[in-house]
Structure formats: C-alpha cells, structure tokens
Amino acid sequence: FNFRGVGRSEGEHDNGRGELDDMLAVVAAQAPQGPLCLAGFSFGAFVTSHAVARLAASRELQRIVLVGTAASRFEVAPLAGELHARTLVLHGExxxxxxxxAVLDWARPQSLPVLVVPGGGHFFHGQLPLLKDIVLRHLRP
Structure with missing residues (x-):
C-alpha cells in the first residue's frame, strides 16, 4: 500500500506518526491474527521499524525486511535481539x-547485520532482480 499523500492515497504526509497508524490499521484489517511478515523501503522501513516495535509483544513476526532504511532522516526504532535472525536489512553501497x-550507525549498537549490495544505489537501478532474489530467499521458511 502507499502511505497517506503518496500516489493516489488521500491525506498528507505526517512524518511517520500517521503513517504508523495507517500501517497498523492495514495489518489489523488484512492480517488480524496469525504469523506476520512486515517489509518497508526507505521511509517505509522507518515506519516498519516502529510497527515492529509496537507489534512484537502481541504478534508472531516471522520475517522483517528493511530496504534502504532512512536512518539518516528519521529515528528508526531498534529491533529486539530475538528478531535479528528473522530480519533482513538490505542497503546499497x-x-x-x-x-x-547512517544505517551501519543505527545497526551497530544492536549488533544487527546489514547486507550491502555492492554498487547499489537507493533505488537499486539495474539490480532489482538481485534485490527480489535476496528478499525472496529471506522470506522462504
């Protein structure tokens, strides 16, 4: 889904507060129970980190994917240690x-591994098949 004010979505950008509410509302409506996988790209990874922090106590988070995490622009939530093995943090070199x-500075205190795509930019131009393969491998049980 697109966050408020993005694409054809209604509303205005809310610096992550309203977007977190939106993400939690989508989860409640589309996947109200059972195991859950959450993913986000750039600003979406920032929002996803906060959704993970909110949901970790009440939901089984099977997999988490954070791509191009906007750690230099927003305060990304730390991830609980027990989630690290189920989390893929992917970033372009x-x-x-x-x-x-900035992503390494966020991940380092948590000892959270970051997978770096050599030569990758923020949008992974020319590397989307590789990105897709890496994410799909992570999502497989």
Missing amino acids: QDDTVPLA
Missing part, C-alpha cells in the same frame, strides 16, 4: 539518499 554509514 552507493546510496546517496541514505548513506550506508
């Missing part, structure tokens, strides 16, 4: 929108 160093 040459990301000029969110520097790799």
Whole structure:
C-alpha cells in the first residue's frame, strides 16, 4: 500500500506518526491474527521499524525486511535481539539518499547485520532482480 499523500492515497504526509497508524490499521484489517511478515523501503522501513516495535509483544513476526532504511532522516526504532535472525536489512553501497554509514550507525549498537549490495544505489537501478532474489530467499521458511 502507499502511505497517506503518496500516489493516489488521500491525506498528507505526517512524518511517520500517521503513517504508523495507517500501517497498523492495514495489518489489523488484512492480517488480524496469525504469523506476520512486515517489509518497508526507505521511509517505509522507518515506519516498519516502529510497527515492529509496537507489534512484537502481541504478534508472531516471522520475517522483517528493511530496504534502504532512512536512518539518516528519521529515528528508526531498534529491533529486539530475538528478531535479528528473522530480519533482513538490505542497503546499497552507493546510496546517496541514505548513506550506508547512517544505517551501519543505527545497526551497530544492536549488533544487527546489514547486507550491502555492492554498487547499489537507493533505488537499486539495474539490480532489482538481485534485490527480489535476496528478499525472496529471506522470506522462504
């Protein structure tokens, strides 16, 4: 889904507060119970990190995927240690929108691994098949 104010979605950007509410509402409506996989790209990864923090106590989070995490622009929530093995943090080496160093600075205190795509930019131009393959491998049980 698109967050408020993106694409054909109604509403206005809310710096993550309203977008978190939107994500939690989608989860409640589309997957109210059972195991859950959450994923986000860039700003969406920031929002997803906060959704994970909210849902971790009440839901079985099977897999988490954070791509191009906007760690230099927003306060990304830390992930509980027990979720690390189920989490894929993927970032482009040459990301000029969110520097790799910012993501490493966020991940380092958590000892959370980051998978770096050599030569990858923020939008992974020319590398989307690779990105798809990496994410699908992570999602397989």
